[in-house]
Amino acid sequence: MKNHVWRPLYIALCIIALVLIARMVIVPKDFGIWERGYMYGWHRKGNEADWKAVKVKYRTAAYCKDCHPDKYNDLKQSPHANIMCENCHGPALGHPEDPRTMTIDRHRELCIRCHSRLPYKASGRGAIRGIDPQTHNPELECTVCHYPHNPKREVKR
Amino acid sequence: MITRRSFCKKALLIAGGLAVPLSALELFDPKRLLAEKDSPEKVRWGFLVDTYKCVGCGFCVKACKTENEVPYDANVTRTWVERYVITRNGKTWIDSPKGARDGFTTRKVALGEGNFQDIKDEDIEKAFFVPKLCNQCDNPPCVQVCPVGATYQTADGVVLVDRTWCIGCGYCIMGCPYGVRFFHPVYHVAEKCNFCYHRLAKGMKTACVDACPFGARRIGNLKDPDDPVTQIIMTERVSVLKEEYGTKPQVFYLGLTKEVK
Numbered sequence: 001m002k003n004h005v006w007r008p009l010y011i012a013l014c015i016i017a018l019v020l021i022a023r024m025v026i027v028p029k030d031f032g033i034w035e036r037g038y039m040y041g042w043h044r045k046g047n048e049a050d051w052k053a054v055k056v057k058y059r060t061a062a063y064c065k066d067c068h069p070d071k072y073n074d075l076k077q078s079p080h081a082n083i084m085c086e087n088c089h090g091p092a093l094g095h096p097e098d099p100r101t102m103t104i105d106r107h108r109e110l111c112i113r114c115h116s117r118l119p120y121k122a123s124g125r126g127a128i129r130g131i132d133p134q135t136h137n138p139e140l141e142c143t144v145c146h147y148p149h150n151p152k153r154e155v156k157r
Numbered sequence: 158m159i160t161r162r163s164f165c166k167k168a169l170l171i172a173g174g175l176a177v178p179l180s181a182l183e184l185f186d187p188k189r190l191l192a193e194k195d196s197p198e199k200v201r202w203g204f205l206v207d208t209y210k211c212v213g214c215g216f217c218v219k220a221c222k223t224e225n226e227v228p229y230d231a232n233v234t235r236t237w238v239e240r241y242v243i244t245r246n247g248k249t250w251i252d253s254p255k256g257a258r259d260g261f262t263t264r265k266v267a268l269g270e271g272n273f274q275d276i277k278d279e280d281i282e283k284a285f286f287v288p289k290l291c292n293q294c295d296n297p298p299c300v301q302v303c304p305v306g307a308t309y310q311t312a313d314g315v316v317l318v319d320r321t322w323c324i325g326c327g328y329c330i331m332g333c334p335y336g337v338r339f340f341h342p343v344y345h346v347a348e349k350c351n352f353c354y355h356r357l358a359k360g361m362k363t364a365c366v367d368a369c370p371f372g373a374r375r376i377g378n379l380k381d382p383d384d385p386v387t388q389i390i391m392t393e394r395v396s397v398l399k400e401e402y403g404t405k406p407q408v409f410y411l412g413l414t415k416e417v418k
Contacts, residue, residue, distance in 0.1 A: 036310040039301060040296075048354075052355050113214040113216065120281070120285060121284075
């Protein structure tokens with residue numbers, strides 16, 4: 001057959017070869033079908049390790065109790081026992097090195113997350129002792145009268 | 158000249174050949190078969206939400222946004238809490254201002270655009286809170302629609318997004334029936350709850366589970382029959398969201414009503 005018939009074919013083959021070579025370079029070695037099969041398993045395996053390496057910010061109360069046993073014990077014997085320290089003090093991250101000090105959130109907005117009374121009997125909210133934040137000493141911080149680590153105890157002055 | 162006999166033969170052959178599905182011609186791959194059957198993995202993460210216990214404090218949302226570096230003031234979040242107020246006249250009011258990042262502190266239901274609906278106490282028939290998060294479906298539609306393999310399911314059932322591989326087409330965001338996906342405001346790629354995969358890897362629980370003071374959120378291994386979460390899922394009356402979609406969600410709820418979507 002004549003040359004001008006074959007030429008487009010060669011060009012097409014060259015393009016295919018180029019795409020295949022580019023694919024070999026661009027697609028990572030660990031990209032493929034992994035455990036979850038053809039439909040859900042296509043991915044770059046290394047990404048799982050990337051996600052596992054994300055830094056933990058909230059270290060939970062177990063991290064706090066060795067250095068702050070007084071506060072920890074106060075809290076654990078109070079109706080607030082189930083509230084994680086970091087809910088009010090912010091994530092511990094690398095404390096005490098980084099950050100050196102933790103925040104102390106004394107805002108009313110923090111307390112009224114639970115203690116603004118809502119009459120919702122179908123949920124646990126209805127059973128929580130609550131106030132109306134508009135009328136209950138609106139100008140004061142809650143901690144003036146209530147000791148947050150144990151609300152049953154009087155505030156130490 | 159084609160004879161009637163050879164025409165019939167060839168027609169049958171072609172019809173038969175077309176009937177053989179393409180997959181039947183694929184080579185036998187034991188690794189893939191094993192993956193599609195019961196995976197040998199010992200862990201399958203499942204989640205249990207007890208809506209009776211949730212009080213709408215929003216500590217879970219706050220902790221999630223910080224832990225997973227979702228910009229705190231952007232109106233996107235991996236998990237959120239919805240409030241359902243059902244009144245005596247049969248109306249249902251649903252809101253989740255800022256995803257309940259700051260909790261529910263007022264009786265006024267947010268209608269959006271700065272409008273609020275005041276509901277009198279005596280008009281409330283029932284009211285409760287429903288936390289939402291990624292269902293880590295067994296048949297994740299978001300993974301099926303990804304054209305580049307940037308989102309995938311791990312062996313332990315968690316759906317992850319590869320930030321370096323995502324092209325930002327948004328198909329998965331449209332594909333998720335639960336609306337749990339969004340564009341990350343910083344990385345500009347698809348973002349979703351991943352059960353705090355970094356915490357699970359270190360033997361911890363998710364940030365929202367740790368932050369919940371009421372035990373409304375729990376995580377467990379569905380492949381361990383002795384796991385307390387698995388036992389509740391196996392023995393109690395749990396339900397899932399949008400079961401009719403066939404996505405097989407692995408987040409189970411206690412105490413849903415027909416109003417919850």
